Amino acid sequence: MIIDCHGHYTTAPKALEQWRNRQIAGIKDPASMPKAGELKISDDELRESIELNQLKLMRERGSDLTIFSPRASFMAHHIGDFQVSSTWAAICNELCWRVSQLFPDHFVPAAMLPQSPGVDPKTCIPELVKCVEQYGNVGINLNPDPSGGHWNSPPLTDRHWYPIYEKMVEYDIPAMVHVSTSCNACFHTTGAHYINADTTAVMQLIQGDLFKDFPTLELIIPHGGGAAPYHWGRYRGLAQELNKPLLSEHLLRNVYFDTCVYHQAGIDLLTKVIPVDNILFASEMIGAVRGIDPETGYYYDDTKRYIEASTIVVGDDRHKVYEANARRVFTRLDRQLKAKGR
């Protein structure tokens, strides 16, 4: 089985975006604020949005199951207050859950959180609980910068975030550290902000000692870990200067990188530098880069091709990257699959 640990619902029916636009307008004009119940999307619409897009490509490319979360760039935690984020997160998480019910063999949900700049992360717990207990979510996306590019929350190692980590540990679910859209003109959302956030998160984790407090906490750094594997020597050296243990011990017992790196040389670097046990297959399809690479004739984000062409990830290691690691990190997924005899 091939598990893609990083997919977003980027193809939701237009009604979702229209509702969100009304919600945003409602921030300034409360009289026009829509109710959640005013959003109507039928099962047929959901089915079509998936069958013609993600599921079609999964079948073509040969992946089996996607860990599916709301569209990352649409989380936009910087918009409005906690109430706005809370309503929006509930809607988006419900849609991903419905997709997982419609396609139980192919999609399993991961939750976005109702984060809001300056608001205590513990306010996210009720949504998290609902998503795990009622919707069967197997992970969450945690935004280290709910401001959308102004970076005014504390680092991920700060106690500020501990309520989330405590609940994650209790439920034994991992978080993917994933920012949302950038509202800072310096940062292109998917070309700078996403990658910078990944790099930033890795360095925050190196500077701190988070996993001393949470030895079983597991974090996934998406987009191949940002710049970290490419600069692994720098990070090993900086950890050394900070008198931290080797990264194999300090970081890699708790941190994983996905394979959302959209060319062969990048995947080769990732798999050469990072131990195979810390790499999870992912494509973030349909996402940031939707085109066909003229150098290969295939989709940039068809990351399975790079793994298949790899001379580094071979034999049983390929099974680890495709399936075994994901089942180890997403323990609730593993249990769900086993219950179905998969």
Add this chain to the structure above:
Amino acid sequence: MIIDCHGHYTTAPKALEQWRNRQIAGIKDPASMPKAGELKISDDELRESIELNQLKLMRERGSDLTIFSPRASFMAHHIGDFQVSSTWAAICNELCWRVSQLFPDHFVPAAMLPQSPGVDPKTCIPELVKCVEQYGNVGINLNPDPSGGHWNSPPLTDRHWYPIYEKMVEYDIPAMVHVSTSCNACFHTTGAHYINADTTAVMQLIQGDLFKDFPTLELIIPHGGGAAPYHWGRYRGLAQELNKPLLSEHLLRNVYFDTCVYHQAGIDLLTKVIPVDNILFASEMIGAVRGIDPETGYYYDDTKRYIEASTIVVGDDRHKVYEANARRVFTRLDRQLKAKGR
């Protein structure tokens, strides 16, 4: 000849830092603001600070000439106003010039600019003119985020920066895009802010069309281009979605990456992905990562070893990376060298 295009004066005599601390104190207490002339550093002190450090390592490692600029993390453009930055830049640039006079065969200066948040970059021109015309500087360091991690200046493609570019084109000097210290707790200076800035700059240049306006402008993205080469497929794909030309045309006629990547796999990726004509040898020694890599037994930042061990950069390509590309980009350096018969 081996030219290291990226060295900072990180080992200046303590008197410099002491003067700077007095200057910073003087921002709040103008009566105690020191005069520039109160900083006294003798030639012998300068000689010792270089001979025991950079020059010693250059001799051991076998590089010949370093393009030498003030300590990047100490530029700290966010501190004080334009007057504070202006005095500080003048002092730091004078020291690098004096080093180049004391060691004319080994150091050639590149200037920091007296940038200040919210201040028009054209205020930097007089210092730039002095450094080029009187001090023989062959390049500049341009900080895309003088706020130190808050990123509230416009992107590098904005007309805001054009006065600098116009002068660079007039003088035919390149800029290294290099931030300074981070005063944002989210960003470790050398582990996150530097690398993020590199990545951010690349994406800004992809989004814009700066080189249509300045076809001869040349920019060096340090630290191996941040995350860009590792995610080259992503950047090629994003350029495609933005309907830009191929990166070979849109970016690589004007943009160069240095080799400050501190492990073999990283250098191998850089040299595999980026055309050899766009790679400039550099180590940023003595800089962010000063230790010895236990995996190799050599300094992390001894980047020459990675080039020497490369099976990708061989033969004449090695000469390009070590010397020819630098002479092509730093045309004033080339002329200075030729005038000395080098």
